[in-house]
Amino acid sequence: MRHIALISKNELLQVFRSWPLALIIFALPFMLIFIISMTSSVNIMIYEEGYVETKSTMQSTHSGAEPTIASTTNENTLSINEINVEQVTALSPLQYYTASTLVTCILFQGLGAAISIIDERKDKTFTRLRMLPMKTSTILTGKLVGNALICLIQSLWIIMISTLLFQVDWGQHIEILTITCLLTICISMLIALHVTFLFQSVKVIYSFFYTFIIVMTFISGGMIKDLSNQLEFIGSYTVHHWAFKSLLQGMLDYHILEAMYHIIPLMGTAMMLYIIALIGYRKVDFYK
Amino acid sequence: MSGIHFKDVIKRFDHHIVVDHLNLKINQGDILGLLGPNGAGKSTCIHMLCGLLPIDYGDITINDISVKQHVLEAKKLIGVVPQHIALYDHLSAEENVTFFAKLYGLKGNQLKENVANALQFVRLYDLRHEKITRFSEGQKRRLNIACAVAHNPAYLIMDEPTVCIDPQSRNHILESVKELNKQGTTVIYISHYIEEIKVLCNQIAILDHGQLIANGTKKELLSQLDLHEKVYIQVSSLMNSAAKEELENHMQVSNVLWENQQLEITLQSAQLILQDILFLLSKYEISVQSLHIEKVDLETLFLNLTSGTSHQ
Structure with a gap:
C-alpha cells in the first residue's frame, strides 16, 4: 500500500507541476462548458418542439439557460429502462451536454494514464522501478490510482464549475453521480492499461483514444442528440452510453435502483476489464 | 554464505542462448569488473540478478537468498545504477533520491539522513533543491548513483555509469565507487572502458557468447595466457646474423624478425631483458635509433580472449 501511495503521489506531482497538463485538466472542461452555455439558446430552439409535445410527462428540471422550458410537474411517467429523445428534452441542453462532457473527459483521462505508463517505459524509470523490491503489478496499480485521482479531481472540478458558474443541476441523487463517475474512472484506467499492453507507440495510443472516444461519444448521442436508429442501437452498447444515460437519470432524479439499468453494465465492463488485465499483465513483456 | 553466486545460470531468448551455464562467485567486499563485447550477455546477467528477467535454469543467490524464489527479499540487498539515466524530470534532486x-x-530521520548523505556523497547537496532538467549530463549521472546508494545497499550494481560524461565527472564517479567499496559495499561494475576496470576492480570476469571465458585478478588472468610483449627497435645497421642468432638463443626471447633496419623481438617480458638486448646490440656495435615496447595489458588480453568481436 505504501508503494502504491508513493507512486500515485508521484503521478499527481507530475501532472500538477506541469502547467500545460494542469491547464488541460482544469481549463479545457471550463472552456467546453462555457461554449456549451453560449450556444445553449440555439439548442433550446431545437428542443422546444419536442419539449412542448412531451412536457406533461416530464420530470421537473430546475436549471438551464432558458427557464421557461422547464416542466413544473413532479410526475415521472418515463420507462426506467431507457431515456428516449422526448425524455431528454426535459433536461436543459446545458445539462445534457455537460453530462456528456463529464463522461468524455473521464474517458480521455485514460489517455493521460496510458501516456504516463508509456513515457515511463521510454524514460527507463519504469525499468528502474521494477528493479526495486516491489511487484510490477504494484507499480501499475500505483500509476493507475494516481491517474484515477487526477480524473476524480477533474470530475469534481467539472461538477463544481458547472453547478456554481453555469447553474447546471446534477439532480438530488448524488449516489448515482458518484457511482457512475467512479465506475467510468475505473473503466477509463483499465482501458488505458490494456492499451499500453497492446501498443508501445505514443502516436498509436493517441490515435486509438481519439478515435475510440470520439466515435463512442458520437454514437451514444453525446454530440448530436438525434441519430439514426442503427447508430443509436450500436451506441447503446458503449461505455459512454451507459455512463451518460446514468448521469441523465441522476439529473432527472431517478431512484438509484432505476439507474441500475445503466450502472450494472458499467460494473460488468469494469469487472471484465479488471479480470482480463489480471490475466494479461503476466504475459506482457515489460523487458522490451 | 555471503556474496553473489551465479549457479549454472542459463537464459534463452526464443531458441537463442544468451547466458550459457554461467557459474560466477562475487565475494563480499570485492569490486568485480564485468567485461565482454556487445551482446556477450552482461546486461542479461545483471537483469536476471535484479529480477527484471526470469532465470530459465540454475539460480542466483544473494547472501544465500535465492533470486528465483525470493526475488523481493533479494532485491532489498542490492542497489542498481542503470545504464540509462532513469530520473524524474519534475522532481528536484533531493525529491528524486527521497522517492x-x-x-x-526508508522512513523518518533515517530517510532524511541517508538522502543527505547520498547527495553529499555525489557532491550534489548544494544543488538538492534544483530541478534536474537544469543538471548537466555528468550531474545527472551522479544523481543516478545517489538514487541507488541512498538505502546503503550491501551490493551495488553499476551498468556503464560513466557513458557520455566528461573526464572530471568520470574521475569523480570512479573515486566514489572506491570510497563505497572502502565502506564495505560490494560492487559489480560493467564497463566498456577497460582502463576503468583496470583502475577499479580487484576481480575481473570476461563474458563472451554468454559464457564466462575468464575470471580472476588481473595478474591471474594475464598469467593464464601465453601472451608475449614485443620490442620494436630501429637500428643503425642492416641484419647482423650473429647478433640475430644470439638474440634468438636468449631464454626469454620467442622470436626475432630483422627487416632492413627494423628489429622486432617477441619475448615474455621486456622489462626483464631489455638491458640484455641493448648490451648485446652494443657488443656488435649496432646503435639504437628508437625503441618501442608493445606491452600486454588488459585490453590485449580482452581482445585476445574475445577475438575482438562484437556480436550485435
Whole structure:
C-alpha cells in the first residue's frame, strides 16, 4: 500500500507541476462548458418542439439557460429502462451536454494514464522501478490510482464549475453521480492499461483514444442528440452510453435502483476489464 | 554464505542462448569488473540478478537468498545504477533520491539522513533543491548513483555509469565507487572502458557468447595466457646474423624478425631483458635509433580472449 501511495503521489506531482497538463485538466472542461452555455439558446430552439409535445410527462428540471422550458410537474411517467429523445428534452441542453462532457473527459483521462505508463517505459524509470523490491503489478496499480485521482479531481472540478458558474443541476441523487463517475474512472484506467499492453507507440495510443472516444461519444448521442436508429442501437452498447444515460437519470432524479439499468453494465465492463488485465499483465513483456 | 553466486545460470531468448551455464562467485567486499563485447550477455546477467528477467535454469543467490524464489527479499540487498539515466524530470534532486529511498522502505530521520548523505556523497547537496532538467549530463549521472546508494545497499550494481560524461565527472564517479567499496559495499561494475576496470576492480570476469571465458585478478588472468610483449627497435645497421642468432638463443626471447633496419623481438617480458638486448646490440656495435615496447595489458588480453568481436 505504501508503494502504491508513493507512486500515485508521484503521478499527481507530475501532472500538477506541469502547467500545460494542469491547464488541460482544469481549463479545457471550463472552456467546453462555457461554449456549451453560449450556444445553449440555439439548442433550446431545437428542443422546444419536442419539449412542448412531451412536457406533461416530464420530470421537473430546475436549471438551464432558458427557464421557461422547464416542466413544473413532479410526475415521472418515463420507462426506467431507457431515456428516449422526448425524455431528454426535459433536461436543459446545458445539462445534457455537460453530462456528456463529464463522461468524455473521464474517458480521455485514460489517455493521460496510458501516456504516463508509456513515457515511463521510454524514460527507463519504469525499468528502474521494477528493479526495486516491489511487484510490477504494484507499480501499475500505483500509476493507475494516481491517474484515477487526477480524473476524480477533474470530475469534481467539472461538477463544481458547472453547478456554481453555469447553474447546471446534477439532480438530488448524488449516489448515482458518484457511482457512475467512479465506475467510468475505473473503466477509463483499465482501458488505458490494456492499451499500453497492446501498443508501445505514443502516436498509436493517441490515435486509438481519439478515435475510440470520439466515435463512442458520437454514437451514444453525446454530440448530436438525434441519430439514426442503427447508430443509436450500436451506441447503446458503449461505455459512454451507459455512463451518460446514468448521469441523465441522476439529473432527472431517478431512484438509484432505476439507474441500475445503466450502472450494472458499467460494473460488468469494469469487472471484465479488471479480470482480463489480471490475466494479461503476466504475459506482457515489460523487458522490451 | 555471503556474496553473489551465479549457479549454472542459463537464459534463452526464443531458441537463442544468451547466458550459457554461467557459474560466477562475487565475494563480499570485492569490486568485480564485468567485461565482454556487445551482446556477450552482461546486461542479461545483471537483469536476471535484479529480477527484471526470469532465470530459465540454475539460480542466483544473494547472501544465500535465492533470486528465483525470493526475488523481493533479494532485491532489498542490492542497489542498481542503470545504464540509462532513469530520473524524474519534475522532481528536484533531493525529491528524486527521497522517492527511491522511500520505495526501499526508508522512513523518518533515517530517510532524511541517508538522502543527505547520498547527495553529499555525489557532491550534489548544494544543488538538492534544483530541478534536474537544469543538471548537466555528468550531474545527472551522479544523481543516478545517489538514487541507488541512498538505502546503503550491501551490493551495488553499476551498468556503464560513466557513458557520455566528461573526464572530471568520470574521475569523480570512479573515486566514489572506491570510497563505497572502502565502506564495505560490494560492487559489480560493467564497463566498456577497460582502463576503468583496470583502475577499479580487484576481480575481473570476461563474458563472451554468454559464457564466462575468464575470471580472476588481473595478474591471474594475464598469467593464464601465453601472451608475449614485443620490442620494436630501429637500428643503425642492416641484419647482423650473429647478433640475430644470439638474440634468438636468449631464454626469454620467442622470436626475432630483422627487416632492413627494423628489429622486432617477441619475448615474455621486456622489462626483464631489455638491458640484455641493448648490451648485446652494443657488443656488435649496432646503435639504437628508437625503441618501442608493445606491452600486454588488459585490453590485449580482452581482445585476445574475445577475438575482438562484437556480436550485435
